[in-house]
Amino acid sequence: MRGAGERIEAVTQRVNERIVTRPRAVVVGFLVITALFAGGIPAIETQTDITEGFTEGLPEQEALDSIDAEFDDSFEADAETTQLIHVGNDVLTREELLASLRVLERVEDRDDLRMESATGPAPIVAQSLDPTAQTAAEQRRAVQRATDSEVRRTVRRLAEDPRFSAVVSDDFNPNQASASASVTVITHEVPPSFSADDLAAIQQTTDQIADDEPGDIRAFGQGVIDNEFQAIIVDSMLIVMPVVVVLLLGFLVVAYRDPIDLALGLFALLMTLIWTFGFLGYSGIPFDQQQIAVPVLLLAVGVDFGIHIINRYREETVQGYDAVPAMRTAANQLAIAFVIVTVTAVFGFGANVTSALDPIRNLGLVSAVGIVFTFFIFGLFLPAAKLEIDRLRERYGVPEFNSSPIASEGSALGRLLSVSATVGQKAPALFVVALLLVGAGFGAYGAGVDTTFEEEDFLPPEEQAWYVEYIPEPFAPGEYTVTETINILSDRFEANQDESITIFVEGPFEEDHALEALAGPNDDPPDSLAVGQGGQADATSIVTVIRSHAERDEEFAALVARNDRDGNGVPDRNLDLIYDELFDSSAGPRAEQYLTEDRRGAQVEYTVAADATQGEVSADGAALADEFRYSATATGQLIIFDAITSVIFASAIQGMVLAVGLTGVFLVITYAVLEGKPMLGVVNVFPILIAVAALIGTMRYLGLPLNALTATILSIAIGIGIAYSVHITARFIDEYNATDDTLRSLQTTLTGTGGALTGSMLTTTLGTGALALAITPVLGDFGFLMAMSVAYSFVASIVALPPALFLWDRVRRAEGSKLAALVGT
Incomplete structure (x- = not known):
């Protein structure tokens, strides 16, 4: 194992040597690739249909499509x-x-x-x-x-x-x-x-x-909705991205404190976006509301990488090392950490690729590819560009403004960050157990978090947020009317748009018993559908049309009566003749809404109880459909959205488990190969588990559900959050191998790498949090939760990792002592 690790380190060092010895060639190569990716940006297509990607392939949606194809509704566009x-x-x-x-x-x-x-x-x-x-x-x-x-x-x-x-x-x-x-x-x-x-x-x-x-x-109509939805995507980008850039710029000024380094970092971030958007264009993946989160996530990870490489380089230069040796040391030390962070981020983001929903799957794919691009740009291009620029600065006498690291052991921030190492040394096992109990409590509470899917999440609120009126041109959003119009249709045309479901029934409806079979299940429906008189269903079907027309047309009423052997108002013979008379009458257009022309398909609309949940309605609709003699499928917006909700929840749990599992296995193998210390992989995962548990608990406490976008937050939080514990562990191992002193290694790590992590956390938290300013609620919730997950991951790494590393060290030394005793005997 150790030999394999040495070979990996040797390969990494050779790559880094090429970077530091031929920086100009590396820079030119990356600029050429950037130009190639820029060619794909004009090919990006915008996905404007809100629910299309979520409903594709659902049996409930296919049933509704069949209804739309077979029946005519004069009210629906x-x-x-x-x-x-x-x-x-x-x-x-x-x-x-x-x-x-x-x-x-x-x-x-x-x-x-x-x-x-x-x-x-x-x-x-x-x-x-x-x-x-x-x-x-x-x-x-x-x-x-x-x-x-x-x-x-x-x-x-x-x-x-x-x-x-x-x-x-x-x-x-x-x-x-x-x-x-x-x-x-x-x-x-x-x-x-x-x-x-x-x-x-x-x-x-x-x-x-x-x-x-x-x-x-x-x-x-759909065209108005699509146009407004496309405008929402553009306006959200125009609002969010400038805010993200300004916030990042402010914190990068503090982190870099040098305008040239700042410009270099920003240029690397721009390259990341160009590569990712170029990939979107070339791949044909549509850009939808979910994809707005991708550039924000990539900027967050890119800032993290950039701060680490520049800060670590400065740690070497302030000790008197020349540029090339300093960058060689920084790159060699950070390369493995960057690879680990990239792979774990790919696991976290890419776990969403397994979702059954196209938008979530696309988000996972694009963000995972973007993270790989981020690694190449910040792991290879940025060190080379930094060296080349520093050479030019030295040649032309451009001074350095401030090249000190973010934190040092003597600084107030350094002392604050190292407190957890001092405290964690005293009773590491007790701290670890206490933190596990806290995490378990958060997780148990958060297990009750809601899962929802609603069109309103993707549309702007009827009344825009207070800050919108202060947004200057050209970033100010336009006026949106779709939500207001939908609310008008919902509020003022309730009789036409009651909460309802539809059961699509397929069978030979000219058989004598057909209409009796269609009306029979309505006598004893499930609870959420028992809203009619006497606990019956409030159903509208071809039977309803026949009865209604019979009340107004005496001749037709007589025809129905002659063919109604049990006198219940439902004819049970000569149905073909009754249909012919009905379709030729003034009631024909209405009849066409409930019975197909070939008399092989019918729809029955059911009003549902106002207080019934999506889950209750969906379950009761399926149960009622099973009562029909013919093949029947329950559908309708409530049922389709409930089906999507179920898939969203499954995607969230599946993505989280997959991300944790892949990340844990990868880290155990990585530390076993590189350091001969596999248990460090388990230690690395410990803080992120606590952070994710705290995030789930926060979601439930604040009433923020898992929805079409926040369902991805659990695995994405793992992908981004694991970086904090990986960076700390990677630096700790380097220091530990040199000193064999856990406390001293942690103090050096937390004051050096911890300082860079603090800057990264602040920029990432505020950068991703800027999504809360997006026009639509789904993006706002995602941005807020993303910011919370980053903050939780940072705190968990600073607080939970030191006692876990102390405990790991004690267990390792105890095992070593036992082994030595066995050898001695």
């Missing part, structure tokens, strides 16, 4: 429609209806907007006034010719029309003929080559037309 949302005190007055029709007329006049038809209160009222009015212009003239009284009477008459009630808000008052909001659905006639970008352009133009009209009329 599909890929070829735009919704006009009209809000006001009363949107059914003559003037407000005319405003809607003027928008439709202008849209219809534009060939590029491809308007085919429109369904909403204004067209319905206009056609009721004048059945011959087909175009928007004709409909506008029909309403314009009518008096206010005629319009009100027409609205009252339409109150019983389901087409009309579906597109007005819940507060619709038939007596006063008033409503505070309405939805008009514009259908576009599009060619097969029509793309999402084309739809977005149509909806943006429609929104501009609507904005010209008095009152509050806005266009809404």
Whole structure:
């Protein structure tokens, strides 16, 4: 084992020798590679669909896709429609209806907007006034010719029309003929080559037309959501990155205290970003909201590497060593630590690659690749560039401003950091046990942390944070309306958008027993679905449409009665004839929403209890689906989001276990090969376990759930946090091998490397914490937790590692004494 370690150290020394003896060639080579990666940046694609990557492959989503393909819902917008949302005190007055029709007329006049038809209160009222009015212009003239009284009477008459009630808000008052909001659905006639970008352009133009009209009329649809989502990504980057850079700049000024070293460090960070974004472009991985965290994480690790290499180099130069020998010593000493930190970070970040969710998997892959890039740039390029720049400074007489290390043994910071070594020496076993109990307590409490997945996490809040108004141009974000519009649809159209699930049933629905089989499970549903009278389900299906139409059409009612042998209102023979009559009637459009044209598929919509959780609804939906005679699948947003939530939780736990396991095994093997001391690997993992346990406990205490992004925090915290204990252990071993004095080695380590770690911790904490300023909640929570994890990892390394190393040393010496005694006997 030791021989292998010596060979690894020899290879490392040869690489470092090439760096310090040929720095100019190294610098030029890296600059060429940077230019190549820069060519991939223009190819980056932005992922604008919020949930697409999370739902892909889910059976529940596939069932919903089948429903969308088979059934027509006049209220829901599909890929070829735009919704006009009209809000006001009363949107059914003559003037407000005319405003809607003027928008439709202008849209219809534009060939590029491809308007085919429109369904909403204004067209319905206009056609009721004048059945011959087909175009928007004709409909506008029909309403314009009518008096206010005629319009009100027409609205009252339409109150019983389901087409009309579906597109007005819940507060619709038939007596006063008033409503505070309405939805008009514009259908576009599009060619097969029509793309999402084309739809977005149509909806943006429609929104501009609507904005010209008095009152509050806005266009809404997937194109508007995608455009705003893309703007959120850009605006978040424009807010977060300058703040990160300013914070890093402030602390790097303190850490480097030399403008040229500072510029060199910043340039290395810029190279890291160019390499990573170039990889994104060349690989075809889309840039989504999750990926905003990647550059922040890489900057955090890059700052850590940069501070260590410069600080260690300065420790040698202040002792009188020349530049090349000083850098050779610093690079040789740090190279192994950098490799260990990089591999463990790759394990931590890359553990997310095993997730079943594409966005989390992509985040893990890109961040892991970025960490490798960071290692090459700061481990190879930065030392070479530092030497080359120092040569130029010496040649041209450029003075050094401050080249002292961050901390020394005599400094206040050095004395403070070394306290844990002095204290930990006294009763290391007691300290280790106490820290294990504290960590176990945090972990047990944090085991109850929530897991969620909600679209709102990815969208900006309806009211922006207070600091947004103080952000200057060009960094100031634009105005966002999607959340407000979604809230309007949710709050004012509750009758159309109750919390509900859908069961997609496949079977031969012309068989005599088909409708009885469809209605039968509704009599005794699970608890969260038992919201109807007498504990029955509140279900809407083709059966509901048949009964509703029978109440209004005597002839159809007689047909149903003749074919209803048990008299329960559900026909059980000649169903094909009943369907034909139903689909040919005025109820046909509604029937098409619940039964497919080939009579092989049906959907049943169920209202769920308001206080039911996603998990309860999902479980009850699956249980109810099992009660159907035909093949049935429960789906709907609640069920899909619950399925995603389950995968998110599994990803978080799987990623954490994998990161800890791989990191622990790697460190045990590494220290066994390099130093012949495998137990140092276990000692290294000890502080990060406490830090992660504290992080989970903090999440539960603050009510921050595991979600689409914070689910990655556990493994990422391991990937970043392990660096602190690795750097301390690596420096400790070098000092320990030279002195065989644990206390002295720890004091030297904590005052030297500990000082660099302090600077790294401050910059990383504030840098990652800057994500809290991002527009969307999911990024804000991730940034806050990332900052907390870094702080916890630093404190755990400073506090928990010294007593663990003392205990390791005592056990090692005790084993050595026993071995010596055995040999002596």
